[in-house]
Amino acid sequence: MSVQQVAFARGLFQMPPVRLSNRYFLVRAGESEFESLGVINTNPVAKTSVDSGLSERGKKQAVRAAFDLKEMGACESSCWIWPSITQRAYQAAEIIASVNGVTRSNIVPEYSFLDARGLGAYEGKNLEAVSEVYASDTISPRIKPPPIDDGTPNESVSDVFVRVIQLMSILETQYSADTVIIVSPDSDNLTILQAGIVGLDLRRHRELSFAPGEVRFVDTKSVPTYKQPASAVYKCQNPPNCT
Template structure:
């Protein structure tokens, strides 16, 4: 910030100085404004300095910009992890209401704990946290439990676990809440038509999120991570697959309608490699084309 110091001028001292240097005393009206002398060279220098500072500020702001998908480059290395399955998933029940995300039933099942331990050791074998890493889990019970297991296995202190309160919530499936897990295939059938299609709503507080809705959330998350960190390793831990498939599709520039083809199994670990785009199928329609993946309506 350019700070300008303004010196106050005492009118009394100016009058006394004038009377001592001249034999004629001039009495000014109290309503007359006394203007200090302005050095033209100093004024031009100050103006040029302020212009250069302003232009450099604009350049920095423009360089930062808003994070866009797919990104031109990534400042950090990213590993995507789906937590092990929850108690609800073991029972084969859809549970995406954020009200219950910190409940014990949303925590890891016995099978989920084993899946998560396997994921933690896989990260270790990949050298993900050899030079340290930040772990960003959803505060959903199973995701945060998974983060603690990953930290323990990889020698990461708890202060490097950063809970994410909303951007990594499991995708809200609306009226499918409480139904059998098999019915989620109906949601994915709609996803394949358009990322803007939402599941049917319900009045119990469960969101009904389209692929586009989740895409907004994960883009906001990446904007935070890319702004807050540089040249770091970040492990993102999600309670479900959709957050990660939509995020990965966005990062590598794939059609969001095909995100399900990147599906994560419980406890799966994946390194984000933007230089290699996974193989995926184009929509069956010969009429509908996506000209600007991943943004396809």
């Protein structure tokens, strides 16, 4: 089954793990300046700004990620690094390349498929407010955060899933038996992608959360123990009046 077929067929349900022709490592970029201030920033207009770059802690996390990849032998033969063009992700990619002896020509900036998940009306709020988004995610992958008129997209899990699967389709077409390191500015791109690859219910993507600077090898056999999401457990006793 191709990556495209998986995208259309999976929906809410578990599917067999997809077969990949390449080795993949997923990396969440280190903490950004905005994150260090505890502020949500997902507007793509600001993704190349200095404030979207790595904080001092984020730089250390990116260095740790680079050495983790080296210890894992990610680039022993050769590898391609695909970072989001978002400032912090590209900075992390340059650090990874330097530590692992990867030339700049093997860094391929990605301009849209790896943008941080757009959180709409949560833009500019405290990072703790993201818990409300994740609560909705467990009910349905199609629930979007409230919209806002400043240009920040409001993306559901399904929206993110479509674009990260498009990225994988490109990578699987462009390379064969290669190693690809995907560097994302946020955790959601990676958790949703990993959930899709291993056949995990997309409502559970948060269970795969990445810490800033975390590195993970894509293992198609690593499916966490199943736990029913809230929408599968809840029963309305008196429709349409449910509490």
